[in-house]
Amino acid sequence: MQRTMAASTRSAGEITIVDLVGQIDLGSSPALRKTLLNSLKTTNHMAINLGGVSYIDSSGIASLVEVLKEAQNTKKRLVLFGVGGAVFQVLQLTRLTGIFEIAQTEEQVLHG
Amino acid sequence: MDFHLKLVVPSDPRFLSIARHVVSEVSAICGLPDEARQGVTLALDEAVANVIRHAYKNRNDQEIELDCQANDERIVFRLLDEGEPPDPARICGQPLDDVSLSGRGTHLMRAIMDEMSYKQTSGKNELRLVKNLPRAQVSPAGG
Numbered sequence: 588m589q590r591t592m593a594a595s596t597r598s599a600g601e602i603t604i605v606d607l608v609g610q611i612d613l614g615s616s617p618a619l620r621k622t623l624l625n626s627l628k629t630t631n632h633m634a635i636n637l638g639g640v641s642y643i644d645s646s647g648i649a650s651l652v653e654v655l656k657e658a659q660n661t662k663k664r665l666v667l668f669g670v671g672g673a674v675f676q677v678l679q680l681t682r683l684t685g686i687f688e689i690a691q692t693e694e695q696v697l698h699g
Numbered sequence: 700m701d702f703h704l705k706l707v708v709p710s711d712p713r714f715l716s717i718a719r720h721v722v723s724e725v726s727a728i729c730g731l732p733d734e735a736r737q738g739v740t741l742a743l744d745e746a747v748a749n750v751i752r753h754a755y756k757n758r759n760d761q762e763i764e765l766d767c768q769a770n771d772e773r774i775v776f777r778l779l780d781e782g783e784p785p786d787p788a789r790i791c792g793q794p795l796d797d798v799s800l801s802g803r804g805t806h807l808m809r810a811i812m813d814e815m816s817y818k819q820t821s822g823k824n825e826l827r828l829v830k831n832l833p834r835a836q837v838s839p840a841g842g
Contacts, residue, residue: 612719613748614712642719644744645803673737680810681803 603630608639611647620650638669704767711759738811745804754782778826
């Protein structure tokens with residue numbers, strides 16, 4: 588299991604996809620926030636792939652929320668996909684499942 | 700089976716993964732199922748992160764003591780630090796009525812753990828988090 592967090596960005600048509608892997612905690616969430624906000628500047632539709640995230644805490648969720656707010660403020664679309672058990676559990680416990688657009692798969696993001 | 704484990708970690712976010720690993724393994728030894736184990740790991744991670752951010756104001760050169768005491772019925776985690784005492788309102792957790800970003804860590808701890816309390820002990824802040832165990836679930840030695 589990857590201990591640190593890593594992010595990579597790719598494009599699929601007009602959609603920017605950010606693939607995240609590893610563990611997101613107080614140590615890595617500032618870098619996550621910065622990466623996502625920078626990526627959002629260059630696109631109108633961003634999808635965050637959480638399929639490789641093995642752990643996330645409230646600081647990681649806070650980073651996602653902050654990026655969502657920025658997307659909403661700039662009239663851009665943000666979608667999460669690959670939301671596995673550990674990530675979904677934290678979203679549920681923090682009662683934030685309803686504020687994000689969540690897709691099951693990348694396929695749904697691209698063609699949904 | 701009773702056991703006691705104590706760990707002192709620097710107040711540096713890079714060491715959160717070590718604390719998580721210890722808590723996760725302690726939970727496994729005590730027989731917690733996977734989902735509960737993940738929850739306890741998250742709760743303790745949130746607690747340690749709160750000490751780093753709020754008690755130590757993000758200073759990375761301080762110490763946080765993680766004490767785990769387990770028996771057949773429960774695991775008692777105690778976090779001790781010598782930073783600033785917490786705001787009592789923060790310990791109580793915030794209502795999650797909106798998408799505010801603060802207070803969710805404390806909310807997670809309260810939602811996951813069976814007991815949560817704070818006191819000052821010998822000049823240190825002590826946060827006590829308790830998880831009750833399913834009946835007779837402590838794994839045998841070597842398991």
